[in-house]
Amino acid sequence: MDKFKITMGVILAALIAALALGKFAPRKAEVFKQTPIQVTSEGLYKEFKNSKEAILKYSGKYVEISGVADHLDQTTLGLPYVILRGGDALGEVQCIFSPQNRDQAKQVKLGQAVTLRGVCMGKVMHLIIDECALQSAK
Incomplete structure (x- = not known):
């Protein structure tokens, strides 16, 4: 009976890991x-800071985000x-360019207003937008 429980626990853990990895796999076309x-970096950060609904609304979705390049x-x-x-001292939105x-x-300079498109991955320490492409830099 103990071997069965251990085996089932390992299978369950593997299934959970596979599902989690699938969620963060590269986005399909x-x-x-x-x-x-369309959203601003400050608006997106504020929504994630104050609402769990933001996870459902934005995570895994294609976004066009505008804001000021800080780093x-x-x-x-x-x-x-x-x-x-992102609007406060801890508020950051990290936009990672695709390969x-x-x-x-x-083309991006500090202090410049930029617009990027990418996939919102949600918030860990800060918000992450992945697979980004630059739309404009002014």
């Missing part, structure tokens, strides 16, 4: 065919990203 949800850097995998201001759009990051 269909996501990018959707009309993006530029690279992920541990070498993908460039821009941090957009095919990595050169677009060179």
